Amino acid sequence: MEMMKTSVALQESSLAPSNGTHGNSFSSPSMATNDMHAAVPAYNQHSQSSAFISQSSKDLAYLPPISSSYLGQSTAFISQENKDVSWSLDRLQDFLDLHENVPDPNGLVESSNGIMLSEEHRKKTDLLEWADQLISVNDPLDLDWSEFVNNDNVSDPKLKVLKPSVDISKQQPQFHQNQPDPHGEFSSDVNPLSTTQTKPRMRWTPELHEAFVEAVNQLGGSERATPKGVLNLMKVEGLTIYHVKSHLQKYRTARYKPESSEGTSENKVTSIEEMKSFDLKTSIGITEALRLQMEVQKQLHEQLEIQRNLQLRIEEQGRQLQMMFEKQKTMDEEKSGAPSSALHDPPASLPGSTRPSCMNDKSEALEQVHTRTGIDTRNASTTEEEGSQDVSGKQKASETETTAHLHTNDDDESRSPLTKRSRTEK
Amino acid sequence: MKFGKRLKQQIEETLPAWRDKFLSYKELKKLVRLISSAPPLPTESMEYGKAEAEFVYLLNNEIEKFNAFFMEQEEDFIIRHKELQQRIRRVIDTHAPNGTKSSEAQYKDQMAKTKKAIIDFHGEMVLLENYSNINYTGLGKILKKYDKRTGGLLRLPFIQKVLQQPFFTTDLVSKLVKECENTIDEVFPVEEEEKTKERRRDEAITVAGKGIFRNTVAALLTMQEIRRGSSTYDHFSLPPLNLPDSDLIHSFQLNSPIPIL
Numbered sequence: 293m294e295m296m297k298t299s300v301a302l303q304e305s306s307l308a309p310s311n312g313t314h315g316n317s318f319s320s321p322s323m324a325t326n327d328m329h330a331a332v333p334a335y336n337q338h339s340q341s342s343a344f345i346s347q348s349s350k351d352l353a354y355l356p357p358i359s360s361s362y363l364g365q366s367t368a369f370i371s372q373e374n375k376d377v378s379w380s381l382d383r384l385q386d387f388l389d390l391h392e393n394v395p396d397p398n399g400l401v402e403s404s405n406g407i408m409l410s411e412e413h414r415k416k417t418d419l420l421e422w423a424d425q426l427i428s429v430n431d432p433l434d435l436d437w438s439e440f441v442n443n444d445n446v447s448d449p450k451l452k453v454l455k456p457s458v459d460i461s462k463q464q465p466q467f468h469q470n471q472p473d474p475h476g477e478f479s480s481d482v483n484p485l486s487t488t489q490t491k492p493r494m495r496w497t498p499e500l501h502e503a504f505v506e507a508v509n510q511l512g513g514s515e516r517a518t519p520k521g522v523l524n525l526m527k528v529e530g531l532t533i534y535h536v537k538s539h540l541q542k543y544r545t546a547r548y549k550p551e552s553s554e555g556t557s558e559n560k561v562t563s564i565e566e567m568k569s570f571d572l573k574t575s576i577g578i579t580e581a582l583r584l585q586m587e588v589q590k591q592l593h594e595q596l597e598i599q600r601n602l603q604l605r606i607e608e609q610g611r612q613l614q615m616m617f618e619k620q621k622t623m624d625e626e627k628s629g630a631p632s633s634a635l636h637d638p639p640a641s642l643p644g645s646t647r648p649s650c651m652n653d654k655s656e657a658l659e660q661v662h663t664r665t666g667i668d669t670r671n672a673s674t675t676e677e678e679g680s681q682d683v684s685g686k687q688k689a690s691e692t693e694t695t696a697h698l699h700t701n702d703d704d705e706s707r708s709p710l711t712k713r714s715r716t717e718k
Numbered sequence: 719m720k721f722g723k724r725l726k727q728q729i730e731e732t733l734p735a736w737r738d739k740f741l742s743y744k745e746l747k748k749l750v751r752l753i754s755s756a757p758p759l760p761t762e763s764m765e766y767g768k769a770e771a772e773f774v775y776l777l778n779n780e781i782e783k784f785n786a787f788f789m790e791q792e793e794d795f796i797i798r799h800k801e802l803q804q805r806i807r808r809v810i811d812t813h814a815p816n817g818t819k820s821s822e823a824q825y826k827d828q829m830a831k832t833k834k835a836i837i838d839f840h841g842e843m844v845l846l847e848n849y850s851n852i853n854y855t856g857l858g859k860i861l862k863k864y865d866k867r868t869g870g871l872l873r874l875p876f877i878q879k880v881l882q883q884p885f886f887t888t889d890l891v892s893k894l895v896k897e898c899e900n901t902i903d904e905v906f907p908v909e910e911e912e913k914t915k916e917r918r919r920d921e922a923i924t925v926a927g928k929g930i931f932r933n934t935v936a937a938l939l940t941m942q943e944i945r946r947g948s949s950t951y952d953h954f955s956l957p958p959l960n961l962p963d964s965d966l967i968h969s970f971q972l973n974s975p976i977p978i979l
Binding site for chain 2: 493494496497578582584585590591592599603604607610699
């Protein structure tokens with residue numbers, strides 16, 4: 293389990309680069325390679341770097357050689373380690389996940405969420421079936437590894453890689469947590485800003501766990517139940533055998549070694565045996581200790597809830613403010629397109645109506661504030677304001693009014709452009 | 719630097735397995751400084767775009783780290799929650815009035831063990847909530863720094879995405895916590911005997927020991943400290959925290975190598 297985690301961590305760190313990074317598509321593979329080298333020395337390093345760097349389009353026809361080259365590497369582990377086939381397949385899956393990344397020529401930070409070609413889907417299912425077949429072999433040693441071992445693909449720098457990953461979780465529809473059916477919830481809503489290819493990250497719910505326990509019991513208990521059996525019984529769409537396997541492992545640990553799954557070693561400082569040896573005086577202390585512990589925990593929980601709600605509200609306000617500001621901006625832009633004949637009287641309290649020259653400056657300033665390229669945009673806008681004070685004064689007055697409505701405290705030091713201008717005016 | 723220090727304290731006090739799961743605040747701050755110290759001119763917007771992309775990439779990595787850890791823990795909690803419920807049921811049932819399957823002493827012993835287990839379990843879940851929140855806070859702060867130093871507008875949209883991340887949507891854990899509290903109140907009713915509170919407190923503190931209790935205390939105090947007014951206080955800052963038993967909690971910081979405040 294540990295190794296899996298490490299490999300996952302590695303995969304995650306090397307996966308993130310993907311789309312949206314202009315020139316980074318090559319720095320990341322080398323980063324990834326280094327990571328891989330560090331943690332997985334037994335692997336053939338050469339083939340890995342080539343596998344990472346090649347991001348050409350993939351052809352499913354290459355499936356056998358690719359898989360065999362991967363497996364060729366992983367057999368080294370299998371023969372050394374336990375007979376856990378699925379572990380090597382996890383590695384395989386991780387490799388496959390990697391190569392879904394194709395540098396986005398537009399450099400847009402866009403996620404491929406929900407955009408799934410039917411062809412990709414078919415490829416995915418094929419791959420899943422193939423992976424599944426390997427798992428269904430109960431005794432891994434029966435598998436004929438010899439045909440995989442001597443494989444020369446590793447030296448091929450142009451190793452073609454599969455594009456579609458088995459990361460179906462990304463494309464799965466989001467299930468709600470409070471449905472009575474034991475539907476799993478996937479983290480496909482993760483990070484639209486990034487296209488980190490996570491392995492099938494499963495978010496368990498109590499209902500799903502209930503279904504799991506049901507299935508396990510039907511199969512004769514946690515020791516006798518197999519991942520595949522449980523998976524089939526549960527009949528939950530999108531649930532993979534990897535999810536079930538890891539969950540089953542946790543489940544077994546929790547049942548048969550409750551001490552190890554409860555807290556950490558630090559926590560076992562006061563074992564019950566120690567507590568029992570105290571006399572009555574201190575045994576009252578134990579109750580008291582637990583009571584205090586509970587008190588403190590309850591408080592922390594309560595404060596965290598409050599804090600979280602506050603944070604949500606604050607961001608919501610900020611978001612609305614931003615929206616208003618954007619609306620304002622579009623209004624201003626529209627007005628600035630109007631001919632100067634429309635604007636005669638400078639001292640108007642409407643946001644858009646100023647002297648033409650100042651108007652242009654203002655909209656320009658707004659524009660600058662919104663682009664991400666300027667550094668001193670705020671400085672620029674403020675200096676321009678100082679040049680057109682009386683008019684801007686009116687505008688700011690109306691703006692500050694708006695902000696005052698939204699914010700509960702009168703602190704004017706908001707980062708948002710609106711109130712920032714009013715501050716400099718003061 | 720204040721938050722950075724607080725965060726560091728929290729991490730030192732936290733459960734060992736959690737230590738490397740927190741936000742790499744210091745590193746990110748260094749990066750922000752690096753980015754802003756070589757100020758790209760408007761003409762070099764390409765450079766700027768690259769730096770920002772790099773920054774976003776790292777942040778996303780962090781978020782992925784949080785998500786992975788959080789969901790892993792959450793899964794564990796779901797399993798353990800059910801197991802504990804069943805365990806309590808078993809202990810109570812085997813001490814049914816008709817069947818003397820277990821003696822009084824055995825019952826007491828089992829109950830005591832279960833009580834401690836469930837309280838610790840509650841504590842761990844609350845600490846995970848704290849983990850979630852402190853990382854969120856850190857992200858917000860680093861984004862604010864970034865925007866301030868580079869004039870970017872990264873913070874607002876980015877935070878909106880963060881709000882939806884698994885590690886921040888702690889509703890399930892919160893629910894489990896409450897269920898735990900209910901179970902404890904039902905099964906282990908609080909005695910009326912509260913008079914000896916003061917006298918027993920010192921012993922109680924010794925017995926409570928390290929680990930979860932200490933962590934929780936640290937977390938509460940850190941929260942209080944972080945939310946104190948500062949020079950960078952603005953619309954997006956949280957109001958100061960008023961802990962009802964602030965003094966009492968402060969006194970719990972027994973022999974702490976890194977006393978908070």
